[in-house]
Each structure stands twice: as structure tokens, then as C-alpha cells.
Amino acid sequence: MEIREKICASLSVIKEKSPLIHHITNYVTVNDCANIVLAIGGSPVMADDLEEVAEMVGFASALVLNIGTLNSRTIESMLIAGLKAKELGIPVILDPVGVGATKLRTKTAEKLIRQIKPEVIRGNMSEIKVLAGLEVAIKGVDSLADEQDSSVVAKKLASEFGSIIAITGKTDVISDGLNVCFLENGHKILADVTGTGCMTTSLVGTFCGVTKDYFTAAAAGIISMGLAGEIAQASLRQGEGIGTFRVRLMDSIYNLTPEILAKEGKIFYE
Amino acid sequence: MEIREKICASLSVIKEKSPLIHHITNYVTVNDCANIVLAIGGSPVMADDLEEVAEMVGFASALVLNIGTLNSRTIESMLIAGLKAKELGIPVILDPVGVGATKLRTKTAEKLIRQIKPEVIRGNMSEIKVLAGLEVAIKGVDSLADEQDSSVVAKKLASEFGSIIAITGKTDVISDGLNVCFLENGHKILADVTGTGCMTTSLVGTFCGVTKDYFTAAAAGIISMGLAGEIAQASLRQGEGIGTFRVRLMDSIYNLTPEILAKEGKIFYE
Amino acid sequence: MEIREKICASLSVIKEKSPLIHHITNYVTVNDCANIVLAIGGSPVMADDLEEVAEMVGFASALVLNIGTLNSRTIESMLIAGLKAKELGIPVILDPVGVGATKLRTKTAEKLIRQIKPEVIRGNMSEIKVLAGLEVAIKGVDSLADEQDSSVVAKKLASEFGSIIAITGKTDVISDGLNVCFLENGHKILADVTGTGCMTTSLVGTFCGVTKDYFTAAAAGIISMGLAGEIAQASLRQGEGIGTFRVRLMDSIYNLTPEILAKEGKIFYE
Numbered sequence: 001m002e003i004r005e006k007i008c009a010s011l012s013v014i015k016e017k018s019p020l021i022h023h024i025t026n027y028v029t030v031n032d033c034a035n036i037v038l039a040i041g042g043s044p045v046m047a048d049d050l051e052e053v054a055e056m057v058g059f060a061s062a063l064v065l066n067i068g069t070l071n072s073r074t075i076e077s078m079l080i081a082g083l084k085a086k087e088l089g090i091p092v093i094l095d096p097v098g099v100g101a102t103k104l105r106t107k108t109a110e111k112l113i114r115q116i117k118p119e120v121i122r123g124n125m126s127e128i129k130v131l132a133g134l135e136v137a138i139k140g141v142d143s144l145a146d147e148q149d150s151s152v153v154a155k156k157l158a159s160e161f162g163s164i165i166a167i168t169g170k171t172d173v174i175s176d177g178l179n180v181c182f183l184e185n186g187h188k189i190l191a192d193v194t195g196t197g198c199m200t201t202s203l204v205g206t207f208c209g210v211t212k213d214y215f216t217a218a219a220a221g222i223i224s225m226g227l228a229g230e231i232a233q234a235s236l237r238q239g240e241g242i243g244t245f246r247v248r249l250m251d252s253i254y255n256l257t258p259e260i261l262a263k264e265g266k267i268f269y270e
Numbered sequence: 271m272e273i274r275e276k277i278c279a280s281l282s283v284i285k286e287k288s289p290l291i292h293h294i295t296n297y298v299t300v301n302d303c304a305n306i307v308l309a310i311g312g313s314p315v316m317a318d319d320l321e322e323v324a325e326m327v328g329f330a331s332a333l334v335l336n337i338g339t340l341n342s343r344t345i346e347s348m349l350i351a352g353l354k355a356k357e358l359g360i361p362v363i364l365d366p367v368g369v370g371a372t373k374l375r376t377k378t379a380e381k382l383i384r385q386i387k388p389e390v391i392r393g394n395m396s397e398i399k400v401l402a403g404l405e406v407a408i409k410g411v412d413s414l415a416d417e418q419d420s421s422v423v424a425k426k427l428a429s430e431f432g433s434i435i436a437i438t439g440k441t442d443v444i445s446d447g448l449n450v451c452f453l454e455n456g457h458k459i460l461a462d463v464t465g466t467g468c469m470t471t472s473l474v475g476t477f478c479g480v481t482k483d484y485f486t487a488a489a490a491g492i493i494s495m496g497l498a499g500e501i502a503q504a505s506l507r508q509g510e511g512i513g514t515f516r517v518r519l520m521d522s523i524y525n526l527t528p529e530i531l532a533k534e535g536k537i538f539y540e
Numbered sequence: 541m542e543i544r545e546k547i548c549a550s551l552s553v554i555k556e557k558s559p560l561i562h563h564i565t566n567y568v569t570v571n572d573c574a575n576i577v578l579a580i581g582g583s584p585v586m587a588d589d590l591e592e593v594a595e596m597v598g599f600a601s602a603l604v605l606n607i608g609t610l611n612s613r614t615i616e617s618m619l620i621a622g623l624k625a626k627e628l629g630i631p632v633i634l635d636p637v638g639v640g641a642t643k644l645r646t647k648t649a650e651k652l653i654r655q656i657k658p659e660v661i662r663g664n665m666s667e668i669k670v671l672a673g674l675e676v677a678i679k680g681v682d683s684l685a686d687e688q689d690s691s692v693v694a695k696k697l698a699s700e701f702g703s704i705i706a707i708t709g710k711t712d713v714i715s716d717g718l719n720v721c722f723l724e725n726g727h728k729i730l731a732d733v734t735g736t737g738c739m740t741t742s743l744v745g746t747f748c749g750v751t752k753d754y755f756t757a758a759a760a761g762i763i764s765m766g767l768a769g770e771i772a773q774a775s776l777r778q779g780e781g782i783g784t785f786r787v788r789l790m791d792s793i794y795n796l797t798p799e800i801l802a803k804e805g806k807i808f809y810e
Contacts, residue, residue: 045410140585241794250513520783
């Protein structure tokens, strides 16, 4: 089965099975992440207390770890939940938000990767370059890095970590260490709204909840967001902006069908 | 006065007095809860630090406790605020989000109920069954339980706890241990948006802030949300989904009047 | 250059330079604050862990401290980040949400002001009166105080603290201890949405990120929000309310231009 067909099939399974996606995530975009998981057909649960995360993740089909507003309490919860997930064969998706900006973020991301070995790591070019030990200019949590050598970086890092590496940007790149694919959906207005990266990771997590083919799941989540962004942007009229765009983005994910994905998804192989 | 008239009268009082509703709640839906309280005419305040909750609740007309993202720090704050509220005669409304999913949630909900004796407990059928000690399948924080014997469960639990029990679902059921009423407003799309349960609890809390008749207050909050959901859903056009629905839901609560409640509210007694 | 021209010029600089605005803020309105900073052209970052705030603020052009849901952990982070900001010459903007409602809030606001000396303090009349040691009726976090002597209070407090004092209300007042200006944009529906105060502070912070003239920056942030509120409100049709208003508010900030500010901004001097 070709990747495009697999993506479409996965979307149907999400809508049928409504996989539970456990998040330990940041308080800035947590509501958006919960709603995007619901919009695509999954079932989100956010729980981060040390005393309950191992138990909660046992019900889940995937675990999303997002370090956007990490603190000492939630870092420990991420480790415990992540280790439990691995023990149970539940896929872990890491969003290393702002890694490289502070030592705490870099140290935490590295620790989570080393100890948990996430199935998928999704970040922007700056974040992934930091994980790859490459030099990069950092400003807060947004990417400044150019995307020129993204496929080389993704492939190398995927091979080194044994994780799917997904770099989102103008062109998105995904690698499992052997294969590389490029995704060309999306619109630059997505960068004008907070949480579109986090939401993309949550969508990747939702797809990981219904297939063991995490390369396809990563592509599916990213392409869903890109396509929804295009549809939402195209709907904007004079005087509308990111307020309306966010609403339509959620609408577009809610109305996404396997048919739209098959027809409009732009996937290329190296 | 019939319950329908009492609900309408309470809505007028909210708009006139703007009761302050203190919340200790989860970080996923907290913004929605604040806005829904404002939309109906109340005044929300969110404060959860141990050092200030007892003082803050002293200004409030009702206290909403929601365990959606509980942790050791906020559990203690809920206890302190709850006990202070009871001491001052301020009603406490508990939303036992996800009780049964983890031991921490079950233990915490039971502790809050035992020590504080909330005036109203609002949950879905799974959550209320867990509190009633009945067997139930759990998946995260959403309900899987069937609603067949909801009125029996509500009545029994209300009698046992001395609280108003409100079970929301396709048909909502409220009992004070003696009386049972059923509410038939709402639309299934409400379950596709995160926080509609939490927001319902916040609306119940707002009505509890203006009447000592907590049975009526519970009915009023739930029927307001159900009716707003119907209005919002009916307004959706081709291509719109949960993004637009959420916006219109807030609009519909904002524009809710005693007249609409009186005309469209569907309340039945056993 | 007249203040109106300076405001317009600052907006252009924001759109060109996209200043990074570090927030340590509350979890109720944090998403709105991030999106409003993006909407006007800035780049938000939210980070509150003790271990990283000093490092993160080093990348920032301004630091916004908001005590809306303060706790012992974040209070310490605010102090550390604030002191580091001062050391580096980065402006600090304080939003003393709910000061006066509880001893913890009053004590914390006073401590932050004494130790950090924020460049700008923005609050409603009740909050500013509390800081000025004046008597005021408190109910939660919203203002009950009348605005009669606002310019006197602002001037006196600005002089005493060495900070720009900005009081928002029906008429907004800004003083640096010598000069006083009044802003007349806005609409009362802004008070029906949670976070419009917090967002205003974030806008002030964004302007402080591009000019050392903090009096102008405070005026610019407040006038931007007031004007966007007017535009959003004027767009509402029958059946629309705060749901739609919030969306259009974000759209209006996104589409704000120096030309609109110059034409529609209502600024007066004492």
C-alpha cells in the first residue's frame, strides 16, 4: 500500500476507534491540543501528576510529551509516563519545544530521548538541529534555522536515535533513517498562531494511536495540519485574520476526510 | 413557583448581581470556564494557591472544584477552599473529571465529597457510577457507561451523599434524593468539544451563586448549556465544525434570556 | 515627534523586528496573551521554571509579569526573571491582577515592585488604588473603584514608584509622574471577555520591546486594544456575542496598521 493510501486508511480508523491520546503538555496550547485531537476524531486526556500518569497512560493508544512549559514536577511525570508507555508498547511522541533556548530544555529533551527513545520526534528546524548537535541561532521557541539540509539532518538523527524525525517548516521532512519524504502542504499564516506546532504533534500522536507505521503516522499528522491550514487560509475574507483563521483551522480538521487527504495531500519521496 | 419559572428568575438575578464564582480547576478548559461565566453574566475568579484560596473564597458566591488536571498542590487547595466555603455557607460544586480512571482521581473525589459535602456534584454517567461504587468501563475522562438506570443511580447517590447529583448525557438527570428531573436539551456535537462538561459545571456554579435552591441551579446550568448547544449547532453551515461551534456556543450563552429558557427548555419530572 | 507619530512608528518596528516577549503569566489567559503578541507582530515565549527563566529572559526584548494565578513557585520565578531583566536593561511590565483581593497578591505585587522596579505597571482602578494605599472595595479580580481621581492617583504613584502607571477603564490614564495622558478608545464589551486586561498588558510589553519610551509604549498597547475592541464590536451582528467578539478582536489586532492608529486613536493630554 502506498503511503497516501495508508494515511487515508488511518484517518478512517481514527474516526472509527477514537484512540485515547494521553498528553503531558504545556499550559499555553493545551486547550488547542485537546480540541484538535477531538476534531480529527480522537479522544484526548491531559494528566500530569506523578501519582497518576503511569496509570493513565495504560489506557492510552499514544503518549504525547511536549516540553513547552516544562517544570521540575512535569519533567519527572514525563519520564515516568514515558517509561511506562514503552513498557506497554504504547508509542511516545516528543515535541522538544524551544530546545536549545535554555539548558533546562536541552538537558530535558536529551534525557527524555535517551531514556524513553520516543517513536517520533517532531520539531522545527532549529530544534532538530540542536538535538543533532549542530550550531543554530536561537530566539525563544521559534525557528530561525534555514531548511537547506533538512533531509540530511533528519536522516542522520533518525538513524542515530532510532526515532522517526519530523521537521516541520516551509517544506516538511520526515525520515526513519533510511527513507525520507517531503510534505508540501501548509501556509505561512500557520506560524502567526500559537500552538500550530503543538497541535501538529498532537495530530501525529493521534495517528500513532491507530497504526504501528509511525513514519506514515508522522506524515499523516503533518499533512492534515498543512491541508487544514490551506483550507482555513483560503476561506479568509477582507478584515479577517488569525482569530478567524484559528476557528476555521479547527473546522477544517473536523471536516477532513480521507478523500480530501488523498486528493490534496502533497507527498514526495527523495 | 414551578422550576421553569425559578430558572428564568435566577438568570435575571445573575445578570443583575454578577455573582463571583471562585474556581479551582484544570488548565485545559480554564479559559472556557472563565468566559462562560462571564457570558451568562457572572464574574469568574481563578485562584489556587494554598496561601490565598481561603481568603479568595470569602468574596465568592459559589466555589467550583474541578479535578481535571489535579495535582498534590491543587488538591490541598481544593480541600482548604472547600472547607472554608462550607464554614461561610458558600455552595461548593464538584466536577469529578475522570474519576475512576486513576486511583488518585477516585481517592481525591471521595476525599472532597467526604470532607466537604458539596452542594452539587455534576459528572457524566461513568463518573457518577464510579462514585456510586458501581462497575463501569473507563477510558480516559469520557463516559462509556450507558444511561439506562441513571435516575436510580442519581437518586440513590444524592440520598447517600446529601448532595444534588447531576448526570449529564443524552438525557440529563438531576436528583436531590427525593425528586428526579430530566432535561432533554443539547446536541451530540457538544461531546466533540473539550470542556463542555467543565463549562456546564461552571454554569451550575454561577446559578448556585444566586439561589439556595441548588436543584434548580443544577437544572438551570445544564439546560442553559444544552440550549446554547442546540442554537449553536443549528447555526452551522457547510464547512463549519467545532471551531465555529465553540464560538457560537459562547455567543448563545451570552444572548440567552429568561424568555428563551422558558420557551425552549425541556424539563420533565419522573 | 508627537506621541501619535511615535505610536505609529513603534507599530511598524514591531512588524519589522518581531521582538521576543517573555511572559510569566497566569494559566487562564496565557493562550490569548501568546496569540495577541503574535497578532500584533511580536514573538511570545512563556517559560516559568526557576531553572530557566533567567536564561530565557536574556533573549527577550521585554518581560511581562502577570500575577493572575500566582503560586509560590512562579512568584520566585518572577523575582529571578525580573532581577535578571533589570540587570540586562530589559524592560519589565507588571500586571498586578487582583491585587488587594488577597494578602498574597498584595504582598507579591509590592515585593515585585520594590525589588524589580518595573518600567510599566498596568492595572484597573481598583488594583492601582490598592498599590497606592488607598481604600477600595474589592470583589475578585474585577474593578469596582470609580475613576474620578484617576489622573491624580496615576501621577502620584508613578512619581513614587518611578514606573509608568497605566490605569485602564472607561477612560484610560497614563502617567510617568510628570505628564498625564488620557485614552478614549475601547468599548464596554471588552469587560465581558476574560483576559482583555492581560492581553493589553502583553501588547504594552510588545511595544516596550521596540522603544525605550515606555510612556509611549504603554499608550500604544492600550490604544491598540481599545481600537481593536471598537472595530470588533462594530462588526457584531444580531445573535453574535463574546464568542465572535473574541475572534474579531484578534483579527482586528492582526490587521491593525499605523494608519488606523493615527486616524482613530483618541489621545488627549491633561
